[in-house]
Amino acid sequence: MKTTKQTHSLPFGLMGFYHADPNFTDLSIIEIQTFEDQNDTDAKKELSEALTQEKQRFQSIRWTGYIKPSKTNDYLFYTSDDEHAALKIDDHIVLNGSEKKERISLEQGKLYKIVLEYKPKEEQNLNVLDTFKVFWETDRDQKVIIPKENLVFPTSVERSKEDRIIPKQDMKGYSSDDLPDSDDDGIPDDWEINGYTVIKRRLVKWDEEKHAGKYTKFVSDPMMSIQQVILIQIVKKH
Secondary structure: OOOEEEOOOEOOEEEEEEEOOOOOEEEEEEEEEEEOOOOOOHHHHHHHHHOOOOOOOOOOEEEEEOOOOOOOEEEEEEEEHHHHHHEEEEEEEEOOOOOOOEEEOOOOEEEEEEEEOOOOOOEEEEOHHHHOOEEOOOOOOOOOEOHHHHHOOOOOOOOOOOOOOOOOOOOOOOOOOOOOOOOOOOOOHHHHHHOEEEEEOEEEEEEEEOOOOOOOEEEOOOOOOOHHHHHHHHHHOO
16 A cells, blocks of 8 residues: 655645535535534635525535544544445545445554545535544544544645546546646636635635625636645635
8 A cells, every 4th residue: 555755734634625516526615624523603604605506505525635543453434424425545445335335454654645525415505514524443443533633634745746636537437627726736727717715714716796895816826836835824814
């Protein structure tokens, strides 16, 4: 199993991509995601006012990043809705709906790429930002939500050119390459060229009618990866 190296420290969490279509193409929200219990009603209220109704109906969600186990052990993974989720560790699918669930051996302190895809049976609203959870268990420990300290943001890791934040295919092998990200920083070219903003620590595509005069518009060079330290500072301020 391949491992990789963490190059610098960023906030704990995965990079979450929330889509308003079932094929990971109509992107609504990008966020730094942990799965610990929370219920940020203020954030959801502001997001509901800043997004169109169509952009609040999520049909496919993907999280990418790395996990860094605190213990060497065999791990079993679960989600809030296993039947409609698929989870891959490095190149090994450990959860695939109701068809597959198997343990995987992970070593303490090593980094493993994680890709989690969720295609709910019914459209999800903004509540899914708080309600969807990811768990792990070992033969010695009971099932718990994966602690945020064990989740590593993808841009803080030294990656190969093939190891992209936004995959070109979903886990079933279908193309999901309708969101070009030339500099591989997790922000699609279209957003970088035409603008995005930050609402309650989440990135959304710029909407002139809804956002002008209320939020700050950001643009960046899609051929030059935005310094993630700067991005995190922007997110923290909003």
